[in-house]
Amino acid sequence: MTLLITIIVLALVFDYINGFHDAANSIATIVSTKVLTPFRAVLWAAFFNFVAFFIAKYFSGFGIANTVSKAVIEQYITLPVIFSGIVAAIIWNLATWWLGIPSSSSHTLIGGFAGSAIMSTMIANGYTTSGFESIKYEVIIKIASFIVLAPLIGMIISSLITILILYIFRRVNPHKANQWFKKLQLVSSGLFSIGHGLNDSQKVMGIIAAALYAAYHKNGIDMGIHDIKNIPDWVAFSCFAAISLGTMSGGWRIIKTMGSRITKVTPLEGVAAETAGALTLYLTEILKIPVSTTHTITGSIIGVGAVKRLSAVRWGVTRSLLIAWLLTIPVSATLAALIYFLLGTIV
Known part of the structure; x- marks a missing residue:
């Protein structure tokens, strides 16, 4: 029982860290364009992170959580396996946050x-x-596969949206249009925050569901889940609340990378990038595929920058991000394997 409670607590800690690690995803552009102050921006994002709970519960369901919980064949799921995986994920998330690298939780x-x-x-x-x-x-x-596909889809959609917006507003006074798009950024960032909550909270739900399943079938601990598909309401509520609280804590190091280092973003481009990111996340929600909100919004920001001109994108920064993305799964897997091995020698 002690290990199970520890896993649940650590999973919620990871969810909280995920919130402040990924806060930059939905607020970087509204902060960099000075639409909202950083404090107001994180409150805005956190609110819509939690709104996502009600959308998932009453409309879309928790399909992504089921996908995550099935990444490992059920007979091999044990509490020490889940514990080691979560500890490794927390270490990597904190390391990339400290370095200001928007990696994938x-x-x-x-x-x-x-x-x-x-x-x-x-x-x-x-x-x-x-x-x-x-x-x-x-x-x-x-x-x-969505390490590549998510940012690519986001980039394509954001490019198309940017071109469409530029065409529609080609005869509008630039200053007046800029004021409109500053207001629209509140809507687009809210939509993206909902997508962030829908996607990222469910990943932790899937891990907790796997832990409860293993506790019942391997350890005889009954906490209300006999089938990995049946996730209790308290798990869902806790996960959405934790990520919302984490978002309120902010992630200023990554906000700097997302908001200005990839490309300078205007309110118009912010609307296009956030809308494209939100649409990509809603698509993957329908497909029940857990994707990185970080990868998605990064690809969307690159897309709006590339429409301006290819040189507007700082490709050196982009290459560094891509390398970090590709390293995330193997590094996390290796770290978790090492933790499990050391745990076995200590215990």
């Missing part, structure tokens, strides 16, 4: 979960197998 969590399961299976089989039989390849591959 989603892929950190998936990588950690898979890495500890692989090490657990290797140890159980006396190192005679690779341990990869413990993970569901189709789920992992689908999630990993």
